Amino acid sequence: MKPPAREPLSHTRRSALHLEVRDTYQSTDPDFLAWREGRRTFTPGNRADWWEGWHDVVHAATCRGVSVRRARVVSEPLTEYVRWEYAYTVTNLAAGEQVRWLPRRSARDLAVPAVDYWVFDGELVLFHHFSGDGALIEREYVTDPALAAWCTSAFHEVWERATPHEEYKPVD
Template sequence: MRQSGPVYDFDEVLGRCTRSAVHLEMRDSYAVDNESGRFAQWKSGHRYDPADRASWWRPWHDLIASTVHRGVAVRRARIVSEPVSEYIRFEYDGTFMNVRAGELVRWLPRRNASDLALPGNDFWVFDGTIVRFGHFTGDGQYTGEEWTEQPAVAKLCTEAFDAVWERATPHEEFTI
């Protein structure tokens, strides 16, 4: 796995957040082969029942719920090609889980992002100061991460996220 710059533990960084954690996703597929079978199950027709929380709630949801409970705004924006890929349909169908945990999620069609200056990789920004870039292969396999506290990079990513967020459609109003 690729790692450059300082090394952080994601859960610890999120646990220290006091204001915001934002995540920008810009790929149409993520590690399809490594979805712990969830993508394959979805492709074969399985859908999680929002009313059966025990069947889909995972440690990730606990982490987000506790973060939001502390007063931290957790926002996720997804830039997607249209028509959306099968993987994005899978993500869309499961986004209710993120929302139930307390994340705010918005979607932006890629054609509406053409005039935005965006970093080359997906990222998280924590309290506007710590950035975590995710690195992926062309077919969506995760290859590592890169962390930085460079103020110019944090500013670039924060401004890029805010520009996407302003244009994007809330999950509850977005249709695919």
């Protein structure tokens, strides 16, 4: 499989945009399973509990001035998996990401790709293709300028409507 997002992020100069549109991902994630069983998987104030390679790459990028933004288009009420992501988002924020949430019903008139993707510096697009049960099956890198522009525009449409993590309150 091609390298994960941390590879191009480590070379990004200006911006990294990440759009997530799925309601579930790989449900065999050990941290998710522990959370699901009621075990606390991390203590927000204790970075040793959760800081890992991804956080290092994001932190390094933001320290060199890269804007790293993640927008999640979600169904409400949230699925169990996305509730876990919501709880775990404090780690993304601590690393320097900005995260916003957009309920799917508020995106009904937006044209966005039907897959998760990253856009690095407005030039390189990384599409994540998942199986129905949320397992990552392919990373597809594309350098088509028109596609990168469209994905960037779609991300900005979502971003403008989405609610910052600190203000978003999931519907039960």
